[in-house]
Amino acid sequence: MAGPLLGGAFLSAFLQVAFDKVASCEVLDYLKGRKLVDGLVHKLKRQLISADAVIIDAEEKQFTNPAVKMWLEELKDAVYVADDLLDDIAYEALRCKFESESTNKVMSFISTFVNSFDKRIQSELEKILDRLEYITKQKDALGLKEVASGIPSRQLTTSCPEVDGVYGRDVDKEEIFKLLQSNESSAMIYVLSP
Structure with a gap:
């Protein structure tokens, strides 16, 4: 049972990595002049956010x-x-940045390659967006609900009572405080750990 639960937690963390990639400087710089691809990437982010809301x-x-x-x-x-x-x-963003910094001789080749890359990535983004849209629409049919970030919808149960604090060591605690506050240099304190 822990395996699937861990897998789901991994998926939520993996989505966060994807969100971070969308927000990275390289990707944002690359998307500046590419309105169509930029729009598709933002749509992808919204689909991932929609899916993330029901993962818990x-x-x-x-x-x-x-x-x-x-x-x-x-x-x-x-x-x-x-x-x-x-x-x-x-x-591709890093490659273009590196190429533009290193030489201007191959600019026409880069421009041709970037245009073919943009067309390919646009097509692939449209396909994955259709797929994610289909998947996220199924959440309603499955009765999945949005849960506030990280808060499980049911209480965790345990056989141990919830008790705050340590009981029964008041005398020992007072003696330790007195010893620490004393000015006697001959007092030796030993700490034992399990």
């Missing part, structure tokens, strides 16, 4: 509903594909 609920329901478990697997696969596309964009 889906993680809990996957144990009782096999359809939810399959939905999570589909979402995980789609997020991996989206992350790969964001990696491609970040790589």
Whole structure:
């Protein structure tokens, strides 16, 4: 049971990595002059945010509903594909930055390559957006609800009572305080650890 729960937590963390990639300086600089690709990347971010909002609920329901478990697997696969596309964009941004800094001789080649890259990435972004849109629309049919960031919808249970503080050591505590506050240089304090 811990494996799938850990996998879901991993998916949520993986989504955060994808959000960070979208916000990286390299990607933002690359997208400045590319309105269509920029719009698709922002749409991708919104789809990922929409999926992230129900992951906690889906993680809990996957144990009782096999359809939810399959939905999570589909979402995980789609997020991996989206992350790969964001990696491609970040790589291309760094490559273009490096090429433009190192030489101006190959600018016409770079321009041709960038245009073909933009067309390819645009097509792949449209495909993954369609897939993510389809997956996120299924959340309603599965009865998945948005859960406030990181707060599980049910209480965690334990056989141990919730008790704050340490009891029964008041005398020892007072003696330690007295010893620490004393000015006697001959007082030796020993600490034992388990």
